[in-house]
Amino acid sequence: MSVPPPLVKIRDVSKSYRRGSQILPVLQHIVLDIAEGAFLALMGPSGSGKTTLLNLIAGIDRADSGSITVGDVDIMSLSETDLAAWRSSSIGFIFQFYNLIPVLNARENVELPLLLTGLSRKERREHAETALQVVNLADRMDHYPSELSGGQQQRVAIARAVVTDPLMLVADEPTGDLDRASAKDILDLMCRLNTELGKTIIMVTHDPRAAERAHIIRDLDKGVLNDVSGQTPL
Amino acid sequence: MFLAKLLFKNAFRHKLRTALTVLGVAVAVLAFGLLRTVVSAWYSGVEASSASRLVTRNAISLVFMLPASYREKIRQIEGVKTVSWGNWFGGIYIDEKNFFPNFAVDPKTYLELYPEYLLSLEEKTAFLHDRKGCMVGRLTARKYGWKQGDTVTLKGTIFPGNWEFVVDGIYRGRDRGTDESQFFFHWEYLNESMKKTAPERAEQIGFFILGIKNPDRAAEVAAAVDRSFKNSISETITETEKAFQMGFVSMTEAIVIAVQLVSFVVIIIIMAVVANTMAMSVRERTGEYVVFKTLGFGSYHLAGLIFGESFVICLTGCAVGILGTFPAAKAFGDAMSTFLPVFFVSPRTVYLDVLASVAVATIAALIPAFRVMHIGIAQGLRKVV
Numbered sequence: 001m002s003v004p005p006p007l008v009k010i011r012d013v014s015k016s017y018r019r020g021s022q023i024l025p026v027l028q029h030i031v032l033d034i035a036e037g038a039f040l041a042l043m044g045p046s047g048s049g050k051t052t053l054l055n056l057i058a059g060i061d062r063a064d065s066g067s068i069t070v071g072d073v074d075i076m077s078l079s080e081t082d083l084a085a086w087r088s089s090s091i092g093f094i095f096q097f098y099n100l101i102p103v104l105n106a107r108e109n110v111e112l113p114l115l116l117t118g119l120s121r122k123e124r125r126e127h128a129e130t131a132l133q134v135v136n137l138a139d140r141m142d143h144y145p146s147e148l149s150g151g152q153q154q155r156v157a158i159a160r161a162v163v164t165d166p167l168m169l170v171a172d173e174p175t176g177d178l179d180r181a182s183a184k185d186i187l188d189l190m191c192r193l194n195t196e197l198g199k200t201i202i203m204v205t206h207d208p209r210a211a212e213r214a215h216i217i218r219d220l221d222k223g224v225l226n227d228v229s230g231q232t233p234l
Numbered sequence: 235m236f237l238a239k240l241l242f243k244n245a246f247r248h249k250l251r252t253a254l255t256v257l258g259v260a261v262a263v264l265a266f267g268l269l270r271t272v273v274s275a276w277y278s279g280v281e282a283s284s285a286s287r288l289v290t291r292n293a294i295s296l297v298f299m300l301p302a303s304y305r306e307k308i309r310q311i312e313g314v315k316t317v318s319w320g321n322w323f324g325g326i327y328i329d330e331k332n333f334f335p336n337f338a339v340d341p342k343t344y345l346e347l348y349p350e351y352l353l354s355l356e357e358k359t360a361f362l363h364d365r366k367g368c369m370v371g372r373l374t375a376r377k378y379g380w381k382q383g384d385t386v387t388l389k390g391t392i393f394p395g396n397w398e399f400v401v402d403g404i405y406r407g408r409d410r411g412t413d414e415s416q417f418f419f420h421w422e423y424l425n426e427s428m429k430k431t432a433p434e435r436a437e438q439i440g441f442f443i444l445g446i447k448n449p450d451r452a453a454e455v456a457a458a459v460d461r462s463f464k465n466s467i468s469e470t471i472t473e474t475e476k477a478f479q480m481g482f483v484s485m486t487e488a489i490v491i492a493v494q495l496v497s498f499v500v501i502i503i504i505m506a507v508v509a510n511t512m513a514m515s516v517r518e519r520t521g522e523y524v525v526f527k528t529l530g531f532g533s534y535h536l537a538g539l540i541f542g543e544s545f546v547i548c549l550t551g552c553a554v555g556i557l558g559t560f561p562a563a564k565a566f567g568d569a570m571s572t573f574l575p576v577f578f579v580s581p582r583t584v585y586l587d588v589l590a591s592v593a594v595a596t597i598a599a600l601i602p603a604f605r606v607m608h609i610g611i612a613q614g615l616r617k618v619v
Contacts, residue, residue: 061612088530099525103243113529
């Protein structure tokens with residue numbers, strides 16, 4: 001049986017930040033493959049570079065060197081405009097603090113990424129409602145973020161992330177702002193998206209309990225990716 | 235629709251701040267509109283002048299008279315169709331504060347040359363046949379409660395004595411810019427009286443109004459008139475009515491320039507206020523704009539949101555300001571009717587209000603939009619967290 005090519009292929013990626021005259025290396029010669037349908041957790045202490053790596057994979061930051069290919073696209077060669085278009089169609093984002101737009105209700109927040117598609121108003125609405133049903137928030141569609149609990153807000157954010165049917169979901173500490181019960185609900189939902197809808201998920205987390213839910217855990221330390229401690233081989 | 239809703243919701247997210255900014259824009263637009271209307275009122279005489287009328291006066295100064303005998307000479311000049319004449323009378327009604335322009339004119343030719351002064355046939359006939367008659371603009375008539383048939387006494391300043399007139403007609407302007415504050419009576423009445431009381435001042439004329447056949451030949455006709463009186467005892471200056479009126483305006487040009495400057499300063503001040511509001515709003519929402527970028531919205535989408543919000547605020551204020559300008563101009567115009575008899579908000583002023591608001595909205599949003607367009611997503615997200 002032939003092994004399918006990885007969805008994400010990272011080769012020799014390095015990234016550093018400049019602070020005044022000082023150059024701080026954040027990622028050093030990262031090599032990583034992520035298969036389609038994988039659920040990968042990136043762990044590591046603060047400042048280890050895991051969020052930076054996630055940002056590079058999601059196309060919201062640029063590496064200093066190396067290459068990142070997602071599907072057939074070399075995202076480092078894309079212009080800012082093309083990269084924005086690629087993000088809108090290929091990546092679903094889940095943030096620690098949900099980052100919903102407070103003046104829009106749940107349905108409108110989920111509808112937001114669809115404004116960049118050619119869908120009609122009616123179609124956008126239908127897609128948003130379906131996504132909210134997937135995250136079990138059909139009864140909260142007209143609620144504003146301030147009227148929802150943290151867990152519910154994160155579910156709206158997940159609905160917003162999946163509504164465009166992206167290639168993969170990237171989540172930065174998705175349970176970091178939630179209590180244990182809500183965190184469990186969110187992780188259950190992410191697992192469901194991974195297993196039932198086949199979504200590739202890359203999650204940055206500090207929480208070992210959250211990381212346990214992933215198929216693969218990779219550990220970053222001082223910008224260097226350590227060896228695999230995976231539950232499911234790639 | 236979705237984006238329009240987002241624009242309005244964003245604009246009114248901080249209700250008090252936005253309300254105060256909208257109020258500021260409204261007050262600025264109102265002030266700008268009023269000041270522009272003052273400037274327009276200042277130029278109303280120029281605007282109302284006709285290209286087919288020339289004014290001939292003494293070359294030394296308007297205060298020096300011209301001999302009445304010039305009438306016939308001017309009439310014979312090629313290109314002149316009608317000649318009318320008049321004197322500034324400078325009469326006072328009861329008290330000096332009751333100012334309105336009053337002239338002794340030749341009624342028949344004057345009304346021929348000024349078809350914009352509308353009288354009924356009955357009023358016109360009465361005025362033309364009554365040597366002691368006068369015709370008054372309806373603004374002045376309304377102000378002093380004069381009706382047709384009333385007797386009005388003016389105290390002469392240049393021509394001493396108490397002068398009685400019968401109000402034969404109350405004219406209204408054909409155009410909105412026509413001055414309805416003036417008072418006209420028969421030059422013959424003045425001249426006959428002068429013959430009796432001060433003969434040396436009789437047969438003297440302050441200005442001639444010339445109706446010309448072809449406005450394109452105005453300069454030529456004016457030169458011919460002035461040439462006719464060259465080296466005479468009273469040389470003349472003939473110019474278009476517009477140039478003549480501009481001569482009065484330029485005497486007070488400094489005031490007009492000051493008013494215009496103040497109107498622009500008002501706009502610059504409100505520009506700073508709106509720019510501050512926009513800068514604060516956008517700074518508070520930087521995280522949201524970064525999220526928009528993350529979701530794939532381009533820099534120009536975000537610039538559109540910021541400019542749109544600025545336009546919502548400024549155009550709301552502009553609409554309120556324009557609505558307020560009309561009653562304010564009415565009240566101001568009524569109070570200042572003695573000095574600015576033609577005072578109304580012109581469509582041009584409304585266009586300028588809108589243009590100024592668009593300029594304020596655009597400039598106020600420039601820097602915040604530029605900042606948001608150029609913020610890196612990763613950098614922005616770090617700020618959010």
